Amino acid sequence: MSDEAGSSAPRKDTMMYEHWCEHAGCKKWGSLGFALGKEEPRWFCAEHQPEWKLKHA
Numbered sequence: 528m529s530d531e532a533g534s535s536a537p538r539k540d541t542m543m544y545e546h547w548c549e550h551a552g553c554k555k556w557g558s559l560g561f562a563l564g565k566e567e568p569r570w571f572c573a574e575h576q577p578e579w580k581l582k583h584a
């Protein structure tokens with residue numbers, strides 16, 4: 528076994544922006560982001576995505 532130790536710098540590409548569903552009590556991953564104007568984007572899961580995302584025909 529040849530362990531090449533020495534350059535074990537922590538990877539930075541795993542620093543994902545964590546955003547969970549903002550729905551109260553929901554622990555799901557907020558994969559859907561919604562932003563109104565310049566407000567901070569809010570994240571919801573597929574179940575709790577806000578209604579205003581839907582387009583009115």
Ligand SMILES: [Zn+2]
Pocket residue numbers: 548549550553554555571572573574575
């Ligand atoms: Zn949710």
